[in-house]
Amino acid sequence: MAGFDLSGLTASFGGERVIGPLSLKVKEGEQVALVGKSGAGKSTLMRLIHQHVNRNSSLVPQELGLVNALPVFHNVFMGRLDQHGNWYNTVTLMRPFSRDKDKVRELLKALGMAEKLWIPTASLSGGQRQRVAIARALYRSAPLLLADEPISALDGPMAHQVMQLLKDRFSASVFALHDVEMALAYCNRIVGIQDGQIALDEPAERLVASDIMSLY
Amino acid sequence: MFQSPTVRTSFIFLAIALVGLLFADIAITASNPWRDLGNFFFGVVTPNFFSNEGLMTALLRTVSFAFVGVALGSISGFLLALVYRWLPVRILCAFVRAIHELFWALIFLQFFGFHPLTGVLAIAIPYAGIFAKVYSEILEEADPEPGRLLPPRTGVISAFLYTKIPDCWVQLRTYTAYRLECGLRSSAILGFVGLPTLGFYLESAFSQGHYSDAGAMLILFYVLIATMPLWVKPKLLPVYILGAPFFLGEGLPIVWSNVGRFFTQDIVPSPLRGEEGWAGMGAWLGDMFVNQAMPGIWNTVILTQVALVATGIIALLAFPLISTHFGGPVRRTSGHVFLVIMRSTPEYILAYILLQLWGPSMLPAVVALALHNGGIIGHLIGRQSSSIRLRSDAPSGLSRYTYELVPRVYRSFLAFLFYRWEIIMRETAILGILGIYTLGFYVDSAIQNIQFDRAMMLILITASLNIGVDVLGRFIRRKLALQTMPTC
Amino acid sequence: MALNLMRKLMVSSLFCFGAASASAETFVFTAIPDEDETKLVERFRGVADYLSSELNVDVRYIPVKSYAAAVSAFRNNQVQLAWFGGLSGVQARRLVPGSEAIAQGVEDQAFETYFIANTSTGIEPADELASLEESLQGKTFTFGSKGSTSGRLMPEFYIRETFGEQPDEFFSRVGFSGNHTRTLRLVEAGTYEVGALNFQVWEKELADGNIDTDAVQVIWKTPAYPDYQWTIRGDVNERFGEGFKQRVTEALLNLDDQALLESFPRSGFIPASNDDYEPISKTAEEIGILD
Numbered sequence: 001m002a003g004f005d006l007s008g009l010t011a012s013f014g015g016e017r018v019i020g021p022l023s024l025k026v027k028e029g030e031q032v033a034l035v036g037k038s039g040a041g042k043s044t045l046m047r048l049i050h051q052h053v054n055r056n057s058s059l060v061p062q063e064l065g066l067v068n069a070l071p072v073f074h075n076v077f078m079g080r081l082d083q084h085g086n087w088y089n090t091v092t093l094m095r096p097f098s099r100d101k102d103k104v105r106e107l108l109k110a111l112g113m114a115e116k117l118w119i120p121t122a123s124l125s126g127g128q129r130q131r132v133a134i135a136r137a138l139y140r141s142a143p144l145l146l147a148d149e150p151i152s153a154l155d156g157p158m159a160h161q162v163m164q165l166l167k168d169r170f171s172a173s174v175f176a177l178h179d180v181e182m183a184l185a186y187c188n189r190i191v192g193i194q195d196g197q198i199a200l201d202e203p204a205e206r207l208v209a210s211d212i213m214s215l216y
Numbered sequence: 217m218f219q220s221p222t223v224r225t226s227f228i229f230l231a232i233a234l235v236g237l238l239f240a241d242i243a244i245t246a247s248n249p250w251r252d253l254g255n256f257f258f259g260v261v262t263p264n265f266f267s268n269e270g271l272m273t274a275l276l277r278t279v280s281f282a283f284v285g286v287a288l289g290s291i292s293g294f295l296l297a298l299v300y301r302w303l304p305v306r307i308l309c310a311f312v313r314a315i316h317e318l319f320w321a322l323i324f325l326q327f328f329g330f331h332p333l334t335g336v337l338a339i340a341i342p343y344a345g346i347f348a349k350v351y352s353e354i355l356e357e358a359d360p361e362p363g364r365l366l367p368p369r370t371g372v373i374s375a376f377l378y379t380k381i382p383d384c385w386v387q388l389r390t391y392t393a394y395r396l397e398c399g400l401r402s403s404a405i406l407g408f409v410g411l412p413t414l415g416f417y418l419e420s421a422f423s424q425g426h427y428s429d430a431g432a433m434l435i436l437f438y439v440l441i442a443t444m445p446l447w448v449k450p451k452l453l454p455v456y457i458l459g460a461p462f463f464l465g466e467g468l469p470i471v472w473s474n475v476g477r478f479f480t481q482d483i484v485p486s487p488l489r490g491e492e493g494w495a496g497m498g499a500w501l502g503d504m505f506v507n508q509a510m511p512g513i514w515n516t517v518i519l520t521q522v523a524l525v526a527t528g529i530i531a532l533l534a535f536p537l538i539s540t541h542f543g544g545p546v547r548r549t550s551g552h553v554f555l556v557i558m559r560s561t562p563e564y565i566l567a568y569i570l571l572q573l574w575g576p577s578m579l580p581a582v583v584a585l586a587l588h589n590g591g592i593i594g595h596l597i598g599r600q601s602s603s604i605r606l607r608s609d610a611p612s613g614l615s616r617y618t619y620e621l622v623p624r625v626y627r628s629f630l631a632f633l634f635y636r637w638e639i640i641m642r643e644t645a646i647l648g649i650l651g652i653y654t655l656g657f658y659v660d661s662a663i664q665n666i667q668f669d670r671a672m673m674l675i676l677i678t679a680s681l682n683i684g685v686d687v688l689g690r691f692i693r694r695k696l697a698l699q700t701m702p703t704c
Numbered sequence: 705m706a707l708n709l710m711r712k713l714m715v716s717s718l719f720c721f722g723a724a725s726a727s728a729e730t731f732v733f734t735a736i737p738d739e740d741e742t743k744l745v746e747r748f749r750g751v752a753d754y755l756s757s758e759l760n761v762d763v764r765y766i767p768v769k770s771y772a773a774a775v776s777a778f779r780n781n782q783v784q785l786a787w788f789g790g791l792s793g794v795q796a797r798r799l800v801p802g803s804e805a806i807a808q809g810v811e812d813q814a815f816e817t818y819f820i821a822n823t824s825t826g827i828e829p830a831d832e833l834a835s836l837e838e839s840l841q842g843k844t845f846t847f848g849s850k851g852s853t854s855g856r857l858m859p860e861f862y863i864r865e866t867f868g869e870q871p872d873e874f875f876s877r878v879g880f881s882g883n884h885t886r887t888l889r890l891v892e893a894g895t896y897e898v899g900a901l902n903f904q905v906w907e908k909e910l911a912d913g914n915i916d917t918d919a920v921q922v923i924w925k926t927p928a929y930p931d932y933q934w935t936i937r938g939d940v941n942e943r944f945g946e947g948f949k950q951r952v953t954e955a956l957l958n959l960d961d962q963a964l965l966e967s968f969p970r971s972g973f974i975p976a977s978n979d980d981y982e983p984i985s986k987t988a989e990e991i992g993i994l995d
Binding site: 241244245248252325326329330408409410416418420421424425469470486524538575576577651660661663664665666667684 | 732740741742766768769770771772773775776777780782783795799844849850851853877880882884885886889890893894895896944960974994995
């Protein structure tokens with residue numbers, strides 16, 4: 001089951017309601033883009049959705065949450081920690097198994113950074129770190145992707161390559177995107193967020209960029 | 217993983233400790249250690265607060281010595297910090313802090329005897345050296361910009377008071393308050409060599425197996441330290457510092473001629489005092505080196521390396537106890553209590569207790585050093601780990617520990633560990649007084665045989681060894697680019 | 705702030721040390737900490753009261769944590785009288801010219817050290833130490849204090865003389881328990897297999913029923929040697945008046961409070977002289993404790 005159907009979503013911050021109450025239903029095959037100006041509540045909504053679908057998703061949080069001291073391999077491998085026993089994970093920390101190495105290397109190749117497999121994450125650039133977080137989500141390969149600004153630090157061609165990859169690999173996904181063009185190009189449904197409420201919910205083919213700009 | 221310099225360094229130290237274990241004297245020689253340990257814990261849970269008339273006085277003396285010693289130490293340390301750039305000052309400070317409080321106390325006992333000055337100086341002198349170093353580091357890190365923007369011809373003192381002090385005040389205050397806690401521990405320990413503080417009664421109670429009395433003293437001591445935030449208030453501080461000198465006790469009057477005798481005769485190497493002169497020095501030094509210094513250094517180094525790694529292991533195991541990423545509030549509170557007890561119990565007292573229970577070997581010393589220092593480091597990195605924000609899909613359990621937390625805190629963990637390396641060695645040497653064959657054993661033996669020349673020489677050797685490890689520790693921290701705040 | 709603090713501090717510490725030096729004319733004595741402190745404090749407070757009433761001066765006993773601390777306090781003139789062991793007395797009198805041994809216990813003329821062993825070792829008592837060589841070799845062994853005559857000097861002397869080896873070469877592990885009571889408890893508990901202690905402590909604990917004789921027994925007794933004595937500084941007459949030394953000596957020799965004597969335990973005190981301890985001095989030189 002790739003999609004979800006959530007209702008009554010609310011979130012408050014410092015006693016003030018920042019989200020909802022709202023309902024959101026995503027079906028298999030849908031690529032949803034959450035758009036809206038910063039502070040509208042996209043990230044909060046992302047977190048809410050993740051809480052509800054729990055571990056049944058691949059996550060790319062905005063702050064990435066990488067472990068700087070670990071090499072790229074382990075940061076990617078962390079996407080599947082819950083699928084192995086403790087002993088397996090602990091051994092991998094010391095000496096990774098070759099099938100995991102192959103798999104991770106292949107993913108990194110698709111993201112154009114195969115040579116960085118054993119580099120400590122701390123020494124990577126912002127764009128490279130973002131791709132490591134994306135590789136982790138891909139490696140986890142849950143049916144649902146939740147990605148909060150996954151391409152904010154990537155340059156043009158790479159951003160397109162990554163969006164295409166994510167679109168192909170997940171049967172359902174929710175992106176928080178501030179780049180309206182990207183949202184229209186790679187998603188088939190646009191949800192506009194304004195003051196913590198859904199202000200727009202249309203299939204992408206019915207919209208042009210200027211329709212969305214009113215939200216900003 | 218092994219390419220990482222921090223990991224490689226860790227494994228090198230682990231390997232050294234494992235080799236050290238082969239040579240270390242690790243054994244439980246007591247025939248019934250668990251019964252004794254049981255008796256001890258029974259004593260702690262059935263404390264007897266009314267056994268000893270002197271207990272409250274001892275507590276008062278402990279606090280007084282700590283206040284006077286730390287106050288004197290911080291004032292002199294501050295003045296030294298102002299001229300810390302000057303190399304002789306740095307060397308002097310490194311030297312005085314490399315000698316443990318107990319060694320200072322043993323030295324002063326020989327000429328001031330049981331006068332309060334002995335205890336006060338035993339704390340104040342090494343603390344001055346430590347304060348000087350830390351204060352100067354804090355002052356150096358102050359933002360230099362405000363100073364540059366002052367009007368020309370502003371006086372040095374005004375500039376210092378207006379630009380440096382306000383910027384560093386909080387840090388200076390925090391560190392001094394923290395040091396006061398260390399001072400309480402040092403003060404308690406001084407009782408073990410005969411000053412009228414808590415250690416005096418603790419030693420008696422323990423050596424006679426009066427565990428309920430000892431338990432009462434330990435509990436009072438923990439309460440004293442745990443409630444420090446309640447009774448050490450900035451406003452009350454002048455009252456304490458003014459009042460403390462009156463509660464040091466009278467002791468016995470100083471006979472000043474003893475001071476001259478100590479420096480002009482007692483510590484002059486015996487060949488120089490006698491007819492042999494310099495000709496006899498070679499033999500004298502050689503004999504001391506072969507029979508005392510070398511075995512002492514060997515045992516001190518081995519014990520230090522084993523204890524260092526054991527400390528690291530304890531710290532890594534203990535920090536999840538207080539980390540917000542594991543367990544509920546109940547588990548965390550008990551974790552806090554456990555770590556507070558571990559770090560408030562001076563290693564000297566822990567080692568003394570364990571030696572009584574398990575019999576003599578390096579084991580009680582290793583365990584004592586590891587528990588105390590591991591408790592301190594565990595507390596620090598546990599607190600640090602709580603400030604880490606994990607992704608909402610972060611793993612739980614062991615994977616959270618190994619993948620998310622340990623890699624993130626490992627560098628500061630190593631930084632603290634290497635910072636404490638020199639402290640562990642200083643303590644290791646002093647534990648010799650309890651009968652473990654480290655340098656302190658030979659110092660104590662020389663003092664027992666009234667050979668202060670030997671004792672002094674061995675103390676100097678101990679100090680040089682500490683300075684050496686301090687330099688090496690700093691080198692490794694710089695090599696690995698590790699940074700840390702000082703701990704005591 | 706800091707300056708202000710310092711000024712206050714200096715003023716108050718002057719007060720403190722001024723107050724401390726006021727009580728100089730108290731006659732202070734100490735004793736080597738050879739047994740449990742509680743017992744010592746009880747015993748020597750009794751002695752202090754007795755001396756105070758006999759001498760008409762304030763008399764104070766101060767407990768110390770080590771034999772060396774007792775010697776140092778005596779040497780530094782912070783105490784004027786001390787109850788020393790054979791070795792500590794010799795050390796002290798060498799360091800303080802003019803000081804004298806003035807009284808010893810009746811039993812101290814012929815003191816002994818007992819070697820004791822935990823019964824689990826199976827070592828049987830013997831008349832000659834040499835015949836125990838095989839059974840003692842490689843055992844764990846504890847002395848009392850490092851500065852003790854009966855707990856260290858004499859047993860070490862006999863071990864070296866009989867076995868021709870240093871104690872730490874002959875035994876597998878050598879420790880210093882700190883005092884005689886502690887030695888007894890450690891061997892009784894089996895923490896050490898063998899130990900050496902003051903025979904008076906053993907006899908008194910035995911009489912008081914404090915020894916588990918199934919767990920520990922005496923395996924060898926040393927030949928007799930002179931031990932404990934009261935030693936006084938040579939300059940007490942200048943401080944406390946003409947004839948003070950004589951008065952202290954007489955007070956000690958006349959001590960007949962049975963309970964107090966029992967606590968030592970001694971049947972009474974008899975005159976002593978520095979020369980009585982020449983054998984101790986020689987032994988200490990032989991094993992290198994004294995230069």
